[in-house]
Amino acid sequence: MTQTKPVGGLEGEYEHYEAIVVGCGPGGAAAAARLAAHDIETLVLERGTEAGSKNVSGGLIYAEESAPYTIEDLFPNFRAAAAERPVTDYQIHNIAGNKVKTVDLTDLHEHDTEWCDAVLRRHMDSWLESRVHELTSETGGGVLTDVRVNGLLRENGQIVGVTCDELDPITADFIVAADGVNSELARDAGLMDWAAPEEWFQGVKAVVEMDPQEINDRFGLEPDEGIAHLFSGDLFEDVRGGGFLYTNEDTLSIGTVFHLDSLVAEQAEPHELLDALLTHPLMSQWIGDDYHELEYGAKLVPDSKKVAHREPYRDRLVLVGDAGGQMQAQGPIIKGMNHAVTAGALAADAYMLTRGNADPEAPGRRYTTMLEQSGTMAKLRPRRYELTSPVGEHGLVTRVTEGVLDSPVGSLAIGNPLAKRLLPKAYNSPFLVGMLPDTQTGYTTLPAIIAEQHGRTVHWENEVEPPSLEERIGDLTYNTDVGNPHIRVLDNSEAASGAAVYACPVSAEDFGGGCYRSETVTTNGSEETLVSLDTQPCVECGTCAIVADTEWEHPRGGKGVEFRQG
Amino acid sequence: MRSIALTKGVPDFSDGAVSFDEDGHLERGKTPTVMNPNDHFALEAALQTRVRHGGHVSGMSMGPPSYSSVLEEAMEAVYSDDSYLISDRALAASDTWATAITLSAAIEKYQEEVADVDLVFAGFKTADGETGHTGPQTAWCLEWPIVTHVIALDIDPEEEQLRAKRLVEGDVDEIETVEAPLPCVVITDPEFEPTYRKAAHRLEHKRLRAETQERAVDHDDHLTTWGHADLNLDPDYIGLDGSPTIVSSVDPIPKAPSEREATMIDPTDEDGLEQVLEECQPFAAGD
Numbered sequence: 107m108t109q110t111k112p113v114g115g116l117e118g119e120y121e122h123y124e125a126i127v128v129g130c131g132p133g134g135a136a137a138a139a140r141l142a143a144h145d146i147e148t149l150v151l152e153r154g155t156e157a158g159s160k161n162v163s164g165g166l167i168y169a170e171e172s173a174p175y176t177i178e179d180l181f182p183n184f185r186a187a188a189a190e191r192p193v194t195d196y197q198i199h200n201i202a203g204n205k206v207k208t209v210d211l212t213d214l215h216e217h218d219t220e221w222c223d224a225v226l227r228r229h230m231d232s233w234l235e236s237r238v239h240e241l242t243s244e245t246g247g248g249v250l251t252d253v254r255v256n257g258l259l260r261e262n263g264q265i266v267g268v269t270c271d272e273l274d275p276i277t278a279d280f281i282v283a284a285d286g287v288n289s290e291l292a293r294d295a296g297l298m299d300w301a302a303p304e305e306w307f308q309g310v311k312a313v314v315e316m317d318p319q320e321i322n323d324r325f326g327l328e329p330d331e332g333i334a335h336l337f338s339g340d341l342f343e344d345v346r347g348g349g350f351l352y353t354n355e356d357t358l359s360i361g362t363v364f365h366l367d368s369l370v371a372e373q374a375e376p377h378e379l380l381d382a383l384l385t386h387p388l389m390s391q392w393i394g395d396d397y398h399e400l401e402y403g404a405k406l407v408p409d410s411k412k413v414a415h416r417e418p419y420r421d422r423l424v425l426v427g428d429a430g431g432q433m434q435a436q437g438p439i440i441k442g443m444n445h446a447v448t449a450g451a452l453a454a455d456a457y458m459l460t461r462g463n464a465d466p467e468a469p470g471r472r473y474t475t476m477l478e479q480s481g482t483m484a485k486l487r488p489r490r491y492e493l494t495s496p497v498g499e500h501g502l503v504t505r506v507t508e509g510v511l512d513s514p515v516g517s518l519a520i521g522n523p524l525a526k527r528l529l530p531k532a533y534n535s536p537f538l539v540g541m542l543p544d545t546q547t548g549y550t551t552l553p554a555i556i557a558e559q560h561g562r563t564v565h566w567e568n569e570v571e572p573p574s575l576e577e578r579i580g581d582l583t584y585n586t587d588v589g590n591p592h593i594r595v596l597d598n599s600e601a602a603s604g605a606a607v608y609a610c611p612v613s614a615e616d617f618g619g620g621c622y623r624s625e626t627v628t629t630n631g632s633e634e635t636l637v638s639l640d641t642q643p644c645v646e647c648g649t650c651a652i653v654a655d656t657e658w659e660h661p662r663g664g665k666g667v668e669f670r671q672g
Numbered sequence: 673m674r675s676i677a678l679t680k681g682v683p684d685f686s687d688g689a690v691s692f693d694e695d696g697h698l699e700r701g702k703t704p705t706v707m708n709p710n711d712h713f714a715l716e717a718a719l720q721t722r723v724r725h726g727g728h729v730s731g732m733s734m735g736p737p738s739y740s741s742v743l744e745e746a747m748e749a750v751y752s753d754d755s756y757l758i759s760d761r762a763l764a765a766s767d768t769w770a771t772a773i774t775l776s777a778a779i780e781k782y783q784e785e786v787a788d789v790d791l792v793f794a795g796f797k798t799a800d801g802e803t804g805h806t807g808p809q810t811a812w813c814l815e816w817p818i819v820t821h822v823i824a825l826d827i828d829p830e831e832e833q834l835r836a837k838r839l840v841e842g843d844v845d846e847i848e849t850v851e852a853p854l855p856c857v858v859i860t861d862p863e864f865e866p867t868y869r870k871a872a873h874r875l876e877h878k879r880l881r882a883e884t885q886e887r888a889v890d891h892d893d894h895l896t897t898w899g900h901a902d903l904n905l906d907p908d909y910i911g912l913d914g915s916p917t918i919v920s921s922v923d924p925i926p927k928a929p930s931e932r933e934a935t936m937i938d939p940t941d942e943d944g945l946e947q948v949l950e951e952c953q954p955f956a957a958g959d
């Protein structure tokens with residue numbers, strides 16, 4: 107962590123803004139837009155060279171009927187200007203080998219949904235950035251890119267501002283940490299730790315080029331329609347998680363989201379899991395013959411059920427979006443962006459309502475109340491999950507249910523015609539899906555049995571040859587901060603940091619060109635496996651901050667990877 | 673703060689752009705004109721002053737009418753507010769001395785008719801003449817102090833002082849910190865780096881960029897051209913007549929003969945490669 111430095115400068119004083127927002131993703135953009143609407147002088151600091159250049163989502167952005175704010179409320183014309191196709195059809199495919207059982211999930215998808223659009227983050231966030239800059243400029247502030255906030259400025263132990271790599275420290279009356287997953291500010295404030303893999307998912311994604319007409323033909327869509335396909339079952343071996351395919355204007359977003367602890371436990375290679383999806387026969391109808399991958403990216407995703415902070419503030423700092431763990435996985439539906447928007451806007455309103463209050467924590471407390479009263483916290487941390495998970499996730503229970511399901515009797519129960527009719531119903535119940543514990547049963551066994559019992563065999567040939575990891579890295583754009591690596595391995599023993607060699611999405615056991623490599627050295631006659639790191643190909647996903655023993659920071663402003671799609 | 677940034681056009685020496693005739697002489701007509709690369713640093717220094725202290729930056733150049741494109745480039749690149757082109761047939765073939773006299777007259781006219789100037793910025797030398805005379809001679813004509821080889825600059829508007837770091841090259845490179853009163857001529861070093869460590873400065877920088885992009889579209893609306901008559905200079909001091917330096921001829925330096933005897937070896941040819949190794953062997957010890 108960076109120490110706060112005494113400031114020089116002619117005035118010998120800190121620069122001051124009434125509000126500082128760190129990060130210009132959906133959470134930061136929403137907070138800033140709302141602050142500006144309240145005419146509060148707002149400075150937004152974003153480490154990317156343009157907002158979106160650091161961000162990866164699946165991504166479907168939801169506008170929930172029950173949410174106090176949607177992105178279109180805050181940014182009129184968002185859907186037309188910044189989004190891709192709306193999602194008009196939603197299906198899940200349960201897979202067992204070549205057998206596939208497809209269930210229509212449109213009901214679940216439409217539950218509480220005003221609208222839902224696919225987005226690509228570079229396009230979306232850069233559009234938001236220019237709007238936010240216009241709005242905040244009116245207040246005497248604005249958006250600055252290429253600036254990385256590296257810590258909190260404290261006075262007498264109280265948080266009073268931020269410190270940056272590129273700027274002298276700045277004080278503010280209100281600080282919004284909307285700096286996403288692996289928030290350095292949340293960590294510095296002691297509000298989040300990066301210890302337990304079971305609290306995170308890892309998302310990996312490929313953006314694939316396709317002519318719009320081709321998309322319409324292959325997916326049976328009109329130009330203003332889009333589809334979401336989800337995938338679960340045994341195509342990912344025993345790794346808990348699933349896959350997705352979303353249609354954009356002239357690209358497809360295809361990716362996977364897995365529980366990080368499961369990736370580690372299974373020693374799975376994330377890029378191979380993505381390739382397993384890309385090369386499954388089911389995919390051939392959509393991408394089979396000409397596969398052109400534009401970008402490969404990855405990012406950690408917090409699991410709100412476990413980490414959404416119930417009191418996301420300290421002093422005058424509040425956490426918004428992924429920084430506060432506000433990322434909801436509602437079964438197969440992933441809702442992070444919309445909650446970041448809601449939280450950002452609520453945080454701004456909370457500050458406005460308590461403006462002038464001498465207690466620096468007043469806005470944070472109000473924000474917490476508003477998260478509760480708007481029902482947002484209940485979505486992020488569903489009570490029913492808290493009731494079911496201690497039982498459901500207990501290893502013994504899992505083993506027993508798995509055993510029952512695998513037994514002829516168990517599979518028969520799911521396989522009977524009644525179950526077949528009930529299946530779509532069960533899947534489409536937000537209540538049941540929210541209760542589905544994060545075990546192998548929900549992710550792999552059940553979908554695989556469903557496919558086995560009810561599925562149709564697909565015989566298509568899939569000719570997709572996904573690029574190698576080397577090619578994928580080669581296609582990415584980097585502005586390397588030579589001689590200044592942003593991650594350091596503290597303990598390079600296999601036991602402490604070996605998991606990163608496979609869990610890092612740009613490293614692999616048998617690949618020497620990635621970030622993490624393991625090498626066998628012989629010292630005094632005894633062989634030892636050690637881990638080494640080269641941060642050059644890093645996509646800043648955050649995985650090794652959790653699974654390896656590192657000193658982990660983001661690169662300086664404008665340095666590191668630059669996503670063009672996101 | 674009001675600054676004038678001096679700039680000029682030079683042939684674009686980059687690969688693909690530059691054109692030489694058979695004798696190796698530069699073909700000016702066929703080679704596009706671009707802003708002198710070193711001037712970029714001068715303009716950056718002018719911009720930094722403007723961003724930090726407010727005010728106004730004018731680009732100024734002496735040369736043929738086509739140099740308006742150079743001033744336009746300057747406007748786009750470093751956000752000058754307006755441009756002044758000193759252009760007249762009578763000024764053609766000026767050497768650095770005649771140029772300095774003309775430029776200083778133009779700066780004086782600017783002071784009389786437009787506004788008082790605090791700083792004049794110039795690049796370290798041009799890519800075509802390589803003399804490095806024009807800036808210092810202009811300062812001499814204006815009777816202003818001059819600070820050269822500037823790599824960092826701080827202005828104290830209240831005290832009307834500048835503080836600069838200069839790169840002094842020698843057996844050991846040294847960085848010297850000097851102070852000078854305003855108005856002053858500042859010659860930037862190619863190592864000059866603007867620094868913006870205040871959010872307010874970066875926001876101002878961004879605002880200026882947006883504003884300039886709009887303005888640069890109609891660059892000629894912001895261009896003032898002054899001729900010989902406007903400056904009212906003695907014809908004996910300008911143009912060819914006012915130029916004591918006569919460039920009698922330009923001889924291209926012959927290129928080192930490249931047609932040495934070479935044996936081509938296919939990288940897949942193992943015997944051939946072995947031969948290369950053998951041939952290199954005697955030199956391996958560094959003899």
Ligand SMILES: Cc1cc2nc3c(=O)[nH]c(=O)nc-3n(C[C@H](O)[C@H](O)[C@H](O)COP(=O)(O)OP(=O)(O)OC[C@H]3O[C@@H](n4cnc5c(N)ncnc54)[C@H](O)[C@@H]3O)c2cc1C
Nearest residue numbers: 129131132133153164165166255285286309427428442443
């Ligand atoms: C593969 C994948 C699929 C997903 N699918 C979906 C989906 O379909 N729907 C959905 O809603 N969500 C999805 N998510 C989750 C979603 O992306 C996040 O929940 C969402 O982006 C959170 O928004 P945010 O504003 O909190 O943070 P972010 O979008 O991460 O924005 C944080 C911003 O802060 C900047 N920043 C970070 N640190 C600093 C610093 N120190 N200084 C300055 N700036 C900094 C970053 O550059 C970034 O611009 C998915 C995620 C992944 C990885």
Ligand code: SF4
Nearest residue numbers: 610644645647648650
């Ligand atoms: S080095 Fe770490 S942060 Fe970078 S891509 Fe690999 S796991 Fe992610």
